[in-house]
Amino acid sequence: MADNRKKLVEVKDLSVTFGSRRHPFKAVDGVSFHIYEGETFGLVGESGSGKTTIGRAIIRIHPTSGGQVLFDGKQINGRISKALDREVTQRIQMIFQDPMSSLNERAKVDYIVSEGLYAPGHHLTQEARQEKVSKALADVGLLPEFASRFPHEFSGGQRQRIGIARALIMEPDFIIADEPISALDVSIRAQVLNLMSDLQKKRNLTYLFIAHDLSVVRFICDRIAVIHKGKIVELAESEELFAHPLHPYTQALLSAIPMPDPKAERNKTLLVYDPGCHGYSETNRPAWRDVVPGHFVLASEEEFARYQKNY
Amino acid sequence: MVLSIQDLNVKFTLRGQTLHAIRGISLDVHQGESLAIVGESGSGKSVLVKCTMGLLDANGYIDSGKILYKDADLAKNRTDKDWQSIRGREIAMVFQDPMTSLNPLKTIGKQIREAVELHQGLKGQAAYQTVLEVLSDVGIDDPQRRYKQYPHEFSGGMRQRVVIAIAVACRPKILICDEPTTALDVTIQAQILELIKKMQQKYDLTTIYITHDLGVVANVADRIAVMYAGDIVEIGTCDEVFYDPRHPYTWALLSSLPQLGVKNEPLYSIQGTPPNLFREVKGDAFAPRNPKALKIDFVRRPPYFSVSPTHKARTWLLDPRAPKVAPPEHIRTLREKGGLGNG
Numbered sequence: 001m002a003d004n005r006k007k008l009v010e011v012k013d014l015s016v017t018f019g020s021r022r023h024p025f026k027a028v029d030g031v032s033f034h035i036y037e038g039e040t041f042g043l044v045g046e047s048g049s050g051k052t053t054i055g056r057a058i059i060r061i062h063p064t065s066g067g068q069v070l071f072d073g074k075q076i077n078g079r080i081s082k083a084l085d086r087e088v089t090q091r092i093q094m095i096f097q098d099p100m101s102s103l104n105e106r107a108k109v110d111y112i113v114s115e116g117l118y119a120p121g122h123h124l125t126q127e128a129r130q131e132k133v134s135k136a137l138a139d140v141g142l143l144p145e146f147a148s149r150f151p152h153e154f155s156g157g158q159r160q161r162i163g164i165a166r167a168l169i170m171e172p173d174f175i176i177a178d179e180p181i182s183a184l185d186v187s188i189r190a191q192v193l194n195l196m197s198d199l200q201k202k203r204n205l206t207y208l209f210i211a212h213d214l215s216v217v218r219f220i221c222d223r224i225a226v227i228h229k230g231k232i233v234e235l236a237e238s239e240e241l242f243a244h245p246l247h248p249y250t251q252a253l254l255s256a257i258p259m260p261d262p263k264a265e266r267n268k269t270l271l272v273y274d275p276g277c278h279g280y281s282e283t284n285r286p287a288w289r290d291v292v293p294g295h296f297v298l299a300s301e302e303e304f305a306r307y308q309k310n311y
Numbered sequence: 312m313v314l315s316i317q318d319l320n321v322k323f324t325l326r327g328q329t330l331h332a333i334r335g336i337s338l339d340v341h342q343g344e345s346l347a348i349v350g351e352s353g354s355g356k357s358v359l360v361k362c363t364m365g366l367l368d369a370n371g372y373i374d375s376g377k378i379l380y381k382d383a384d385l386a387k388n389r390t391d392k393d394w395q396s397i398r399g400r401e402i403a404m405v406f407q408d409p410m411t412s413l414n415p416l417k418t419i420g421k422q423i424r425e426a427v428e429l430h431q432g433l434k435g436q437a438a439y440q441t442v443l444e445v446l447s448d449v450g451i452d453d454p455q456r457r458y459k460q461y462p463h464e465f466s467g468g469m470r471q472r473v474v475i476a477i478a479v480a481c482r483p484k485i486l487i488c489d490e491p492t493t494a495l496d497v498t499i500q501a502q503i504l505e506l507i508k509k510m511q512q513k514y515d516l517t518t519i520y521i522t523h524d525l526g527v528v529a530n531v532a533d534r535i536a537v538m539y540a541g542d543i544v545e546i547g548t549c550d551e552v553f554y555d556p557r558h559p560y561t562w563a564l565l566s567s568l569p570q571l572g573v574k575n576e577p578l579y580s581i582q583g584t585p586p587n588l589f590r591e592v593k594g595d596a597f598a599p600r601n602p603k604a605l606k607i608d609f610v611r612r613p614p615y616f617s618v619s620p621t622h623k624a625r626t627w628l629l630d631p632r633a634p635k636v637a638p639p640e641h642i643r644t645l646r647e648k649g650g651l652g653n654g
Binding site: 047048155186189197198213214215252253258265268272 | 352466467497498499500502505524525526527529530549553554563564565567568569570571572574577578579581584645648649
């Protein structure tokens with residue numbers, strides 16, 4: 001069923017390295033996945049796992065040190081032509097984590113939202129631009145009058161809506177949402193999540209949803225990749241992942257989800273992932289294997305046999 | 312009972328206007344319990360506990376009411392000198408963001424040692440040994456090496472452990488944790504909550520958690536107080552609040568948790584915004600956002616109705632004359648989980 005869908009984004013063996021040449025640090029190490037058009041793909045991991053780096057590498061903020069990123073069939077990492085760069089900047093947009101610090105404090109909402117339109121090549125008249133701003137604001141449930149206000153006049157949830165409007169005004173196909181709700185109150189989270197899924201239905205958007213909280217990701221994502229120390233350890237459809245978590249790290253993440261159920265909470269055991277538990281060595285290397293079609297896990301041969309037996 | 316807040320009113324003056332942040336709260340905190348105060352931002356939960364430590368901003372003041380702690384009324388304290396004997400020694404606080412609550416210019420060891428020297432009166436080698444002990448208590452390996460390190464050499468979770476170490480090194484009676492895990496990852500969050508629980512048992516502490524996320528406190532709280540617009544709208548034991556909530560605001564908070572969401576259906580979200588506390592709130596503060604509000608909710612402020620000796624809620628729905636309003640679906644599922652059925 002999955003195969004006839006169009007792959008909008010393909011990441012092949014992506015590596016991102018930081019640090020000097022003498023002391024390199026591999027933040028992302030040989031990561032491969034693809035995102036189908038119109039789906040929401042979740043990337044989950046703890047801080048320092050490289051999940052944000054992957055998002056930023058796709059949108060060309062971080063240079064890649066190996067591998068390929070394909071968007072709509074064209075390679076977009078490394079050296080690309082100016083025309084393609086423009087196309088990518090317009091078609092891929094980003095929503096940031098902290099709405100308190102991601103908006104320019106000294107600019108009015110009008111400018112913040114339409115900043116992308118000032119880029120050369122758009123040539124909009126003042127009226128056309130303002131019309132677009134009002135439409136973008138209306139789309140995210142804000143009043144057009146808000147355009148003349150400053151960010152500090154808004155609450156956290158409203159600010160995040162401004163951040164979404166700023167992404168939408170460029171009419172993107174693909175949005176990278178980097179922990180868009182982590183900094184928000186629980187009651188506001190629901191509003192922003194609903195808004196994001198509404199917009200997806202209306203505009204056929206594709207999302208890469210980066211988060212550290214599996215409970216949120218389960219609600220919004222179609223497929224989830226769990227990432228640990230720069231490597232994807234497990235990838236599956238979200239219900240499948242929750243029903244059959246195989247990798248010990250995924251199990252640890254699942255056990256940490258706080259449940260609003262005191263009885264279950266009292267009886268739960270918190271799993272702690274120990275990266276040394278695999279006993280990987282030069283001869284016993286983990287590889288990317290699929291347990292059932294569409295459910296991949298990083299495992300050595302012996303582990304894989306065990307996973308399959310317990311499945 | 313360790314701490315008793317009685318009919319507390321707190322106001323702020325902002326640009327010539329008065330903001331009524333705490334509107335007559337009474338709350339008893341019992342010895343050895345862990346109490347969670349839950350509410351969205353702006354509900355006044357942080358202001359409430361800041362009052363107990365004299366940490367209100369300069370434009371805020373206690374208008375009326377009492378904060379009784381060990382026969383003394385803390386609401387009468389005025390100067391920093393009055394507070395000196397309370398802060399740290401009796402009531403200690405763990406703040407939200409471990410990235411900003413530590414001094415970046417001092418080693419971790421020195422920062423904990425300050426607390427040890429000041430509050431336990433230890434000096435020299437004895438103080439050093441105590442610091443090492445506290446460090447290993449909060450789960451930091453290799454304390455001798457860590458003693459000499461600076462905050463930037465620690466990860467977020469480790470820093471929060473250090474902040475907790477400083478707090479318990481003061482040997483307080485009450486530990487207030489203001490959103491202790493909001494800035495942390497889920498896996499770390501669970502570990503930090505475990506740690507606070509462990510510290511509570513070891514040092515016989517009374518803990519007060521402040522959080523906006525009801526999901527987090529199911530594991531740690533004995534009692535839960537739900538705050539809305541400067542008032543406690545519902546208070547009860549953990550099981551009572553989760554399995555048998557009565558106030559529409561508690562229903563709304565629980566229903567909007569993504570953990571309970573059903574895929575491909577919109578999550579329940581609370582409409583509207585909290586009331587403007589610059590104006591006098593009429594009736595039930597939550598009524599304008601409550602689609603099932605009764606007429607009286609807009610006119611008269613509901614009193615507390617007792618559901619059980621430990622559970623009370625401020626809603627007219629509990630009045631015997633009120634029409635039966637069924638709680639939303641999510642709440643009914645929670646009830647079944649709690650073994651209370653649909654009754």
